[in-house]
Every structure is written in C-alpha cells, then in structure tokens.
Amino acid sequence: MEHKTVLLSEAIKHLNIKPNGVYVDCTLGGGGHAEAILLSLEEGHLFAFDQDEFALNKAKERLFKYEKKVTFIQSNFANLKQELNQQGIDSVDGVLFDLGVSSFHFDDPERGFSYQHDAELDMRMNQNQPFTAKELINTFEEHEIKKILYRYADERFAPQIARKIAEARKESPIRTTFELVDIIKSALPNKVLRQKGHPAKKTFQALRIAVNDELHAFETSLKQAIEMLNIHGRVVVISFHSLEDRIAKHTFRDYTTVDHPKELFTMPEVEPDYALINKKIITPSEEEITLNNRAHSAKMRVIEKIK
Numbered sequence: 001m002e003h004k005t006v007l008l009s010e011a012i013k014h015l016n017i018k019p020n021g022v023y024v025d026c027t028l029g030g031g032g033h034a035e036a037i038l039l040s041l042e043e044g045h046l047f048a049f050d051q052d053e054f055a056l057n058k059a060k061e062r063l064f065k066y067e068k069k070v071t072f073i074q075s076n077f078a079n080l081k082q083e084l085n086q087q088g089i090d091s092v093d094g095v096l097f098d099l100g101v102s103s104f105h106f107d108d109p110e111r112g113f114s115y116q117h118d119a120e121l122d123m124r125m126n127q128n129q130p131f132t133a134k135e136l137i138n139t140f141e142e143h144e145i146k147k148i149l150y151r152y153a154d155e156r157f158a159p160q161i162a163r164k165i166a167e168a169r170k171e172s173p174i175r176t177t178f179e180l181v182d183i184i185k186s187a188l189p190n191k192v193l194r195q196k197g198h199p200a201k202k203t204f205q206a207l208r209i210a211v212n213d214e215l216h217a218f219e220t221s222l223k224q225a226i227e228m229l230n231i232h233g234r235v236v237v238i239s240f241h242s243l244e245d246r247i248a249k250h251t252f253r254d255y256t257t258v259d260h261p262k263e264l265f266t267m268p269e270v271e272p273d274y275a276l277i278n279k280k281i282i283t284p285s286e287e288e289i290t291l292n293n294r295a296h297s298a299k300m301r302v303i304e305k306i307k
C-alpha cells in the first residue's frame, strides 16, 4: 500500500515557504511532503533526510525530476546539524518532521514491524544499525521490558507480558513476530483478547520506539532544528504518539517563554526569540481521517523564529 501523506496542505501552508529558501524534510518517507515543498521552491533547496535506505531510494525515483533542487541524506535526523554543516549549511528557513514509520515498513513482512506478518523480529528503520527487536526481546531484563511497555505504549498488562517473555526465552530464543504474538496472547486475560484491536499492537509499538530510540532522536533533532532557523523560519512537527507530541509541546514552550527570576520586582523587557504559530494543535479534517485511518492520531505544532 502506498504511503498516504498526512496533513499535506496544512504542513505546506505552515512552513510558509519562500521560493528561494533552504528547507529540510527530516522524514522523507514516500516523498509526499517533499514533493509539495519542491513544487513551491524556485531557486531554493531542499535537504531530505531518511535513515531508511529503501525509503530514500524510492523517494529518489519519485523526485528525480527535481534533482537540482534536492539533496538526499541517508542519516538519522539526530545528526541534522552535523550533516547540514557538512553540506555548507548553517541556517535554514524551515524544517519538517512527519514522525513515525511509513506504511511500507508495516507492509513489508521482511522488516519485522508487523504483528500481521510472520518474520524475524527486526523493526529497525536503519538496517545498518546492529540492534534489533530480537536482541531486545532476548537480552533485556524482564523489568526493562516491562518499563518499555509501560512507558512507550501504556500497556496495562506490561508485567504479565514481560514475565511471559522472560519465561518463554528460557526454553528457546524468541525469533519471530508470530512467536512474540503468541507469547503476548498467552499473557492476556480472555476478556482482553476478545476486545477490539489487536492484542499485540501496544507491545509492538513500544518495541519499535525502543529499537529505533525514536524519542531521544526526535528531542535532539528538534532542538537543533529550532536553533538553525533564520528569522521567520519555522519548524513544523506532525506527531502520532502522545510522547512525541509532549516533546514538541514542551520544547516549543521552552523556546517561546522567557524565565524571569521570581525575586525581580520589575520585569526586564525581554521577549523570547520564538513564537508559537498555532496556540491550538492542528489536526486532520474528518474527511482526511475517513480517507486515511493513519491520520486519526496526527497532531501538528508549529514554531517560528521571530527575532
């Protein structure tokens, strides 16, 4: 299934693209947002990141006709500043994050992201990274697995699932997605198994976030992006997980407020360098959600450097 770009027109509108500006798409994926940015550029340039080689190669084909205006960078967006500096860029007019995985990650059984396909437990977005979901499941302490399931997916049955994983791997290593699905099912009460939604969904989500160190990479990169902005430059974040949205919300708040020491009676005339563009988060329309189920949890936030 082709990846359907989420909040396409809203993201482009809020990037407020200058035809001659320098833009960064941190999450190239299927190239939907990137193509729309490129269409708005004249002399400007787009730097497009994806750590996934497959995604990058597919997007290169799609964006071939814009090749003079785009530079592809296969790297984790946590290396944003360093990679851009290597390209001779130290400030930018806009940065987009459309977080998470692409549909093709789930659709390709070999990648081991999906509880619906039987495959080696893998879940790496960057296939050059040695650490996989299989290693996590077979080597992390039971209490560490429990913490991952609680923290990244709010899994109510984290202790029971972590216990069953620890028991099962004593017999033999857990190798595949379907082996893990069976273990998860064996840890859940029948009442829960009968509920709507796949019983392994939360565990798989938590493992994916942990394997790819997603939250840490995002937090690191977001700060770099904000600090590289030119005046009137913007960072647009589309997130699909409450923890990602919280990172965006708190980071944006830190950059758009100035701390005044309590003991000062007269406030100094200090204004923050950044402003929030939307006080309320932007979400997809009902129509978009009907057409693309993945859009239902999307939230967009925007920050601008004002001085």
Ligand SMILES: C[S@@+](CC[C@H](N)C(=O)[O-])C[C@H]1O[C@@H](n2cnc3c(N)ncnc32)[C@H](O)[C@@H]1O
Pocket (backbone or CB within 6 Å): 003, 004, 005, 006, 026, 027, 028, 029, 030, 031, 032, 033, 034, 049, 050, 051, 052, 055, 075, 076, 077, 078, 098, 099, 100, 101, 102, 125, 217, 218
């Ligand atoms: C939701 S998709 C982006 C879809 C894209 N905006 C489009 O319109 O087709 C997210 C992409 O970001 C990539 N990605 C996620 N985390 C990354 C990271 N830390 N560094 C680089 N790429 C990352 C994934 O491999 C995936 O291809």
